Amino acid sequence: MQTIFFNVPARAKTEEITMVRKKFYTTKKDCIYWYxxxxxxxxxxxxYKYYDRFGKRKEKSQQGFDTELAAERALIEVKANVLxxxxxxxxxxxxxxxxxxxxxxxMKKSVWRPGTYILYQESYNNHIKPLxxxxxxxxxxxxxxxxxxxxxxxxxxxxxxxxxxxxxxFKSALSYAVDEEILPKDRFKKMDFSAAPTSDKDNFYTEEExxxxxSCVKENDPTTRYTSILTLAMTGMRKGEMMGLTxxxxxxxxxxxxxxxxxxxxxxxxxxSENGYRKISMNDELYVQLKTYKxxxxxxxxxxxxxxxxxxxxxxxxxxxxxxxxxxVEDAIDxxxxxxELRRISPHGLRxxxxxxxxxxxxxxxxxxKILGDDPNTILKVYVHSFEKDEIKSIxxxxxxxxx
Numbered sequence: 474m475q476t477i478f479f480n481v482p483a484r485a486k487t488e489e490i491t492m493v494r495k496k497f498y499t500t501k502k503d504c505i506y507w508y509x510x511x512x513x514x515x516x517x518x519x520x521y522k523y524y525d526r527f528g529k530r531k532e533k534s535q536q537g538f539d540t541e542l543a544a545e546r547a548l549i550e551v552k553a554n555v556l557x558x559x560x561x562x563x564x565x566x567x568x569x570x571x572x573x574x575x576x577x578x579x580m581k582k583s584v585w586r587p588g589t590y591i592l593y594q595e596s597y598n599n600h601i602k603p604l605x606x607x608x609x610x611x612x613x614x615x616x617x618x619x620x621x622x623x624x625x626x627x628x629x630x631x632x633x634x635x636x637x638x639x640x641x642x643f644k645s646a647l648s649y650a651v652d653e654e655i656l657p658k659d660r661f662k663k664m665d666f667s668a669a670p671t672s673d674k675d676n677f678y679t680e681e682e683x684x685x686x687x688s689c690v691k692e693n694d695p696t697t698r699y700t701s702i703l704t705l706a707m708t709g710m711r712k713g714e715m716m717g718l719t720x721x722x723x724x725x726x727x728x729x730x731x732x733x734x735x736x737x738x739x740x741x742x743x744x745x746s747e748n749g750y751r752k753i754s755m756n757d758e759l760y761v762q763l764k765t766y767k768x769x770x771x772x773x774x775x776x777x778x779x780x781x782x783x784x785x786x787x788x789x790x791x792x793x794x795x796x797x798x799x800x801x802v803e804d805a806i807d808x809x810x811x812x813x814e815l816r817r818i819s820p821h822g823l824r825x826x827x828x829x830x831x832x833x834x835x836x837x838x839x840x841x842x843k844i845l846g847d848d849p850n851t852i853l854k855v856y857v858h859s860f861e862k863d864e865i866k867s868i869x870x871x872x873x874x875x876x877x
Contacts, residue, residue: 495536505544508536517544521552568655570613570643571606577646587739596642600626605643610650615661623664633669640664676818677825689813690805697797698805700766701788705802705820707759709827709845712802712820713737714744721783723763728755732846736786738799749846763787770794828852 497506497518505519518536538544574597582590604622605613622643626636643661650656678686683706691699704715713735722731730753735744744750755763770789771781777794786796802820810817818826824845831841838849845852 500541502541502545504548505541507541517541519544519548521548523552568610569606570608570610571602573610573650573655574601574606574643574646577649580649587742588737588745591739593642593645596639600639601643611656615664618661619664623666624668627666627668631669633666633671636669637666640666675816676822677829678816678818678822680830682816683826683830686809686815689815690809693809693812694791694805696766696769697788697791698809700762701797701802702805702823703759703762705823706826707756708753709824709831710753711735711745711749711824711846714749714846715802716786716788716797716799717741718787719784720767720781720787723767723787725760725764728760729753730755736796744846746846746848748842748848751843751846753844825855828855 495508497508497520500507500517504521505517507515507517510516516536517538517540518534520532520534522530522532524530535544535547538547578590578594578597585593601622604625605618608617608621623636623640626639644659647656647659647661651659687699687703687706690702693699701715704710704718705712708730710730710732714732717734717736718730722733723729724731732744732749732751732753734741735749766787770785770787773789773791774781774794779794788797788801789795790797790801806817806820809815828841828845831844832838832852838852841847842849842852
């Protein structure tokens with residue numbers, strides 16, 4: 474009986490790494506061996522040498538099988554993939570989800586926007602890595618992914634859109650693995666998110682609610698607080714886009730605002746997407762308020778021995794003339810809603826409000842998408858509640874037609 478020794482590959486599972494060197498014995502099956510594990514149990518392994526598509530000599534080995542048949546089946550799968558030219562699949566058989574995603578992050582970080590990179594890292598570090606990072610990428614099944622990632626996230630009471638966003642990060646990494654021939658195909662289609670609660674559909678104001686809310690804000694603070702919130706409520710721009718505005722972005726001659734950057738926790742950067750670059754018209758109310766606010770800012774800076782500059786951020790604090798903080802609008806809305814006992818919506822809810830009002834007044838999807846810097850399909854999906862009144866009106870029209 475021939476005795477051989479071979480080292481376990483560096484990416485093998487932990488229990489294999491702890492047994493770097495064992496005594497292996499040949500069997501009657503070619504390339505298959507048996508050995509005794511640390512508990513003196515008989516186990517099986519295979520060792521297979523081959524040439525990749527470039528003619529380079531490679532070796533694939535695996536151990537820990539309970540039966541000779543199990544080892545033989547795994548060996549046949551390896552041989553079939555080698556014959557089919559899937560040598561990259563074979564080489565990366567022990568790659569875990571975490572190992573692949575860290576490789577993917579390294580390859581992609583130079584082409585992603587900074588905000589995208591940070592958002593994806595948060596989804597990975599907070600959810601994907603702790604829940605499924607230890608699974609081998611090639612062995613992860615749809616059932617395991619549903620149970621260990623999606624169902625667990627549902628148990629955390631996360632909103633459906635949040636869970637779908639986390640899953641999209643994983644899917645993006647998966648697609649790249651398919652492109653790189655580490656996976657033969659994407660096996661994770663049509664996952665079930667139905668158990669997760671949907672987003673709050675009431676995160677917007679009606680026209681009447683918006684008017685009352687704005688009047689309360691103006692009564693409380695007619696300067697920065699009112700002007701910043703009015704800007705969001707009259708344009709539908711994102712909070713980061715509003716905070717990134719400088720005075721040179723405002724053209725009072727044409728009554729327009731240029732959106733070309735955003736200020737977020739990652740710093741000053743580009744808008745969220747290419748659609749984010751746009752010009753928005755000021756209505757008369759916003760035009761008058763911004764002109765009044767500019768005069769206030771100039772005086773405020775003068776009193777603080779500062780000079781006004783068109784490169785300055787538009788919205789500044791009342792105290793030190795510094796740009797408003799990242800949570801300024803949230804804090805302002807909280808304070809106003811508590812003081813005046815109003816129903817609270819988020820800053821993004823003001824964006825929803827603009828879209829809802831425009832759609833209810835008959836503006837087209839394309840027009841609303843252009844104003845918001847979004848895609849028409851997104852508008853249709855996110856603001857579907859805005860069409861409910863039109864649907865009811867249409868049904869009433871048809872009822873009148875039928876009865877007449």
